[in-house]
Amino acid sequence: MNMDSSTYPTGPVNTGQLVTSLERLRVENSFADLPREFYTFLQPQPLNNPQLLHANIELAALLGIDASVLSSPDFLQVVSGQKPLPGGRTLAAVYSGHQFGIWAGQLGDGRAHLLGEILTPEGPQELQLKGSGRTPYSRMGDGRAVLRSSVREYLASEAMAGLGIPTTRALAIVVSNDPVYRETVETAAIVARVAPSFVRFGSFEHWAGKPEQLRILTDYVINRFFPMARAGEAGEQNENQPVLRMLREVTARTARMVADWQTAGFCHGVMNTDNMSILGLTMDYGPYGFMDGFQANHICNHSDTHGRYAWNVQPAVAHWNLYRLGGVFLGLGLEEEALREALSSYENDFLKAYHDNLRRKFGFETWLKEDEDLLDSWWRLLHEQRADFTLAFRRLANVLTEPQPFLELFSNPEPARDWLQRYERRLQADDQPEAERRASMLRTNPLYILRNHLAQEAIEAASKGDVGEIETLLTLLRDPFTERPGFEYYAQAAPEWAERLEVSCSS
Numbered sequence: 355m356n357m358d359s360s361t362y363p364t365g366p367v368n369t370g371q372l373v374t375s376l377e378r379l380r381v382e383n384s385f386a387d388l389p390r391e392f393y394t395f396l397q398p399q400p401l402n403n404p405q406l407l408h409a410n411i412e413l414a415a416l417l418g419i420d421a422s423v424l425s426s427p428d429f430l431q432v433v434s435g436q437k438p439l440p441g442g443r444t445l446a447a448v449y450s451g452h453q454f455g456i457w458a459g460q461l462g463d464g465r466a467h468l469l470g471e472i473l474t475p476e477g478p479q480e481l482q483l484k485g486s487g488r489t490p491y492s493r494m495g496d497g498r499a500v501l502r503s504s505v506r507e508y509l510a511s512e513a514m515a516g517l518g519i520p521t522t523r524a525l526a527i528v529v530s531n532d533p534v535y536r537e538t539v540e541t542a543a544i545v546a547r548v549a550p551s552f553v554r555f556g557s558f559e560h561w562a563g564k565p566e567q568l569r570i571l572t573d574y575v576i577n578r579f580f581p582m583a584r585a586g587e588a589g590e591q592n593e594n595q596p597v598l599r600m601l602r603e604v605t606a607r608t609a610r611m612v613a614d615w616q617t618a619g620f621c622h623g624v625m626n627t628d629n630m631s632i633l634g635l636t637m638d639y640g641p642y643g644f645m646d647g648f649q650a651n652h653i654c655n656h657s658d659t660h661g662r663y664a665w666n667v668q669p670a671v672a673h674w675n676l677y678r679l680g681g682v683f684l685g686l687g688l689e690e691e692a693l694r695e696a697l698s699s700y701e702n703d704f705l706k707a708y709h710d711n712l713r714r715k716f717g718f719e720t721w722l723k724e725d726e727d728l729l730d731s732w733w734r735l736l737h738e739q740r741a742d743f744t745l746a747f748r749r750l751a752n753v754l755t756e757p758q759p760f761l762e763l764f765s766n767p768e769p770a771r772d773w774l775q776r777y778e779r780r781l782q783a784d785d786q787p788e789a790e791r792r793a794s795m796l797r798t799n800p801l802y803i804l805r806n807h808l809a810q811e812a813i814e815a816a817s818k819g820d821v822g823e824i825e826t827l828l829t830l831l832r833d834p835f836t837e838r839p840g841f842e843y844y845a846q847a848a849p850e851w852a853e854r855l856e857v858s859c860s861s
Contacts, residue, residue, distance in 0.1 A: 371418050371475070372415060372418055372420040373418055373419060373420060373423070374420045374422055374423060375423065375426075375428070376419070376423060376426075376428050376429060376432060376439070376440050377428075377440045379417075379418065379419070379439075379441070379472055380441075380472070380473035381439060381440065381441030381442050381470045381471060381472060381473065382470065382471045382473060383441075383443045383470050383471065384471060384478070384574070384578060385445070385447065385468060385480070385553075385574075386443040386445055386468075388570065388571070389570065391448075391567055392447060392448060392567070392570075392571065393445040393446060393448060393468075394446050394489065394490050395443065395444065396444065396445070396446060396467070396489060396490075397435070397438070397444055397467075398435025398444065398467045398483055398486035398487050398544075399435065399486065399487025399488065399497065400434055400436045400486075400487075401434060401435075401528065401529075401530035401532050401542050402530055402531070402532050403530060403531065404430065404434035404436070404528045404529070404530050404544070405430075405528065405529055405530070406424075406425075406429075406433070406434075406526060406527075406528055407526075407527040407528065407529045407543070407816060407819075407821060407824075408508070408526065408527050408816075408821050408824050409424040409425075409433075409525065410508075410523070410524060410525050410526065410828075411424065413523050413524070413525050414525065416474065417472050417474055417479060417525070417548065418474055418475075424526070429526075432469070432546075433483065433525065433526040433528055433544065434528040434544060435467065435483050435486040435487065435544060438469060438470075439469035439470045439472075439481060441470060442469045442470025442481070443470060444467050444468065444469055445467070445468050446462060446463035446464075446466060446468070446489035446490065446491060447462060447463050447552070447553075447557070448460065448461075448462040448463075448491055449461055449462055449463075449554060449556040449557040449559070449560045449628055450556050450559045450562075450628070451554075451555065451556030451559055451627040451628030451629075452556075452559070452626060452628075452675070452678055453626040453627075453628070454626065454658075454662055455662060455674075458626075458628075460491070460560065461491060461493075461556060462489065462491025463489055463491055464492040464493060464495045464497065465484060465485055465486065465487065465488070465489070465492065465495060465496075465497040465498060465499060466482055466483060466484045466485075466489075466552075467482065467483045467486045467487075467489070468481075469481045469482065469483065472548075477550060478550065479548050479550060480548065480549055480550065480551060480552060481525065482546070482547050482549075482552055483545070483546055483547075484499055484504075484507070484544065484545045484546075484547055485497075485499025485500075485504060485542065485544040485545060486544050496534065496535070498532075498534045499534075499542070499543055499544065499545065500534045500536060500540040500541065500542065500543060501529055501540060501541050501543040501813065501816060501817060502540060502813050503639075503640065504527050504529075504543035504544070504545045505543075505809065505812055505813045505816050505824065506639060506642075506809050506813070506857075507524060507545050508524040508527050508545055508824070509804055509812065509824065509827055509828070509831070510639045510642055510804055510809075511523050511524045511547065511636075511639060512524065512828055512831055512832060513644075513803065513831040513834070514636050515832070516800075516831045516832045516833060516834050517614070517618055517800060517834060518614075519611065519614040519615070519618060519620070519636060520607070520611050520633075520634055520635045520636060521635055521636040521637070522547050522548065522552075522631075522635055522636070522637045523547065523548045523549070524545050524546065524547045525546040525548050526546040527543055527546075528543060528544040528546075529541065529542070530542045530543070541817070549631070549633075549637065550579065550633060550635075551575075551578070551579060551631075551632065551633055552631075552637070553571075553631075553633075554627070554628055554629065554631055554632060555627040555628070555630040555632065555675055555676075555678065555679045556626075556627050556628030556630075557571060557632070558571060558572070558632075558679055558682045558683075559627060559628075559679070559682055561682070561685075562681075562682045563685055565686055565687075568682065568683075568685055568686060572597060572600070572683075575600070576597070576600050579632070579633060580596075580599070580600045580603055582599070582603070583596040583597075583599035583600045583603065585599075594683075594686060594687065594688050594692075597683055597686065597688060598688070598692055598695075598696045599696075601679070601680055601683070601693070601696040602696050602699060604634065604676070604679070605676055605697050605699055605700050605703060606699065606703045607633065608630070608634050608676060609672070609699075609701075609703035609704035609707060610634065610703065610704075610707040611634045611635070611636060611672075612668055612669050612704060613669075613704050613705075613707035613708040614707070614711065615636070615668060616665070616668065616669065616708060616711075617708065617711040617712060618644070618800075618803075619644050619645035619665070619803075620636075620642065620643075620644055620645075621642060621643050621644075621645065621653075621654035621655075621663070621665050621668070622636070622642055622654075622668065623640055623641035623642045623643065623655035623658065623663055623857070624638070624640050624641060624658075624663060624859060625671045625672065625675065627675045627678050627679070630672070630675050630679075640859060641654055641655035641656065641657065641658075641857035641858050641859060642654060643806055644743075644744070644804055644805060644806075645665065645743040645744075646743070646805060646847060646848040646852065647740035647742060647743075647847075647848075648733075648736035648737055648740060648741055648743045648746070649665075649737055649740065650665065650733060650737050651664045651665070651666055651667075652664060652665045654857065655857065655859065656856040656857060657858040657859040672700075672704075673697075673700050673701070676697050676700060677697060680693045680694075680697050681693070709721040709725075712725075712729060713725075714794065714795075714798040715747050715750075715795070715798050716780075716795075717750070717751070717781065717786070717792070717794060717795045718780070718781075718784060719784045719785070719786050720784075722783075725780070728776060728777065731776070732773065735764075735769055735770060735773050738769075739763075739764045739765050739769075739770075741763045741770075742847045742848075744799075744800060744801075744803050745763055745845075745847060746760070747799040748799045748800070748801055750777070750795065750799070751791075751792050751795035751796050751799065752792065753774060753777070754778065754781070754788065757774060761774075763847075796835060797835050798835070799835070800834035801835065801836075801837055801845045802830040802831060802834040802841075802844050803831075803834060804827065804831060805848050806848070806852055806855045806857070807849060807852035807855060808823075808827060810852075810855055811823055812824050826841075826844070827844070830844055
């Protein structure tokens with residue numbers, strides 16, 4: 355579940371390169387260099403009396419920012435929207451999209467402001483504020499985000515990064531006592547989030563039927579993020595071959611991302627086309643959830659009354675979304691058959707990544723055709739008894755010598771014993787030494803995940819100005835595979851009260 359290092363910083367930069375002032379950052383504005391139809395220049399609407407709740411020291415280092423900068427007044431002013439990023443040009447981007455399968459028309463950054471791109475050794479990284487006020491694309495929205503959803507996004511993006519799943523990241527949270535009206539009155543917050551690009555499927559959908567603007571955006575994305583799609587272009591007669599190569603790469607990245615979601619028990623909650631990254635990053639964290647007790651048809655979004663985005667539907671929805679993206683390029687003269695062919699690798703790409711992830715999670719050296727039946731019976735076993743997704747995989751590592759902790763996850767252990775007998779026979783088909791298999795599984799199956807109740811406890815503490823739970827969770831989630839003595843509480847199955855927690859699109 356590792357993303358391409360060409361699209362996101364994945365390791366520390368030389369500490370000698372860390373800047374001690376935001377003025378010394380190298381900043382570009384490539385998206386702002388596009389024609390004005392693609393965005394609106396405007397400044398954020400700052401919160402009253404903003405305070406820095408938390409800053410991500412690890413991500414700051416990847417961006418080349420020294421930790422001392424994070425406590426400076428300049429940093430607070432930038433991440434709270436009071437002043438622009440030095441060298442940046444602040445804007446809100448326009449896009450459109452399908453929401454819950456229905457064409458929604460023009461959307462856009464209704465509560466987000468792109469500040470600019472910070473140049474890093476691993477490539478440019480855009481800095482965007484979410485919850486920073488109304489824009490021309492806000493429609494009926496207030497342009498704000500609440501503390502609850504902001505903490506959830508801050509933690510989730512770091513949890514996904516720790517699991518090796520492609521994701522946007524979060525640099526800081528700013529809070530205020532300004533009221534925000536949702537189901538109840540909540541307090542406002544701003545998340546400063548980071549990604550190589552926030553261009554999404556809906557960015558292309560917006561220009562369907564407008565070939566000039568569509569070509570400009572397509573050339574920008576290919577040149578900036580998919581230069582390999584230009585390979586062989588000099589001798590080609592068809593100028594649209596790079597577009598087809600880009601689509602194949604977007605298809606592959608999307609398939610791998612969703613395979614990672616499935617094998618981590620992650621539900622996005624709102625897989626609208628405007629929430630799908632063109633780079634295959636998990637983005638726009640709203641009513642997401644990591645499963646506790648496994649249900650194949652688990653719905654994490656309380657607003658999703660028909661289960662369109664349930665866990666077992668996510669792979670098909672991603673494929674549907676890719677077809678909405680591909681259809682846009684008919685407007686550039688691409689033939690339908692060529693577009694279908696470019697998207698046709700999705701199923702194979704998904705299954706390859708899905709099986710490879712499961713091979714490692716089960717401790718197999720190779721994935722065999724007959725493993726499909728073992729897998730089906732595994733999901734059925736977990737589903738029928740609502741066994742904990744994360745702990746079931748984790749405890750498989752020690753099951754040959756300590757079967758009881760695994761069996762305790764099931765209210766009726768007999769079917770689990772029967773499945774274990776099949777699993778043990780399958781392990782014997784591999785030549786892998788037991789200690790090697792066990793160590794590999796413990797490096798693959800996390801012990802700590804961002805369960806809803808843990809996020810809720812962090813939110814409640816943060817509402818009182820206490821960031822201790824955020825700090826603890828970040829420590830555990832950045833390396834979720836290593837067991838830490840004294841943190842047993844965070845490795846337990848969810849308590850009964852957690853089932854009453856609901857997350858929805860209102861965040």
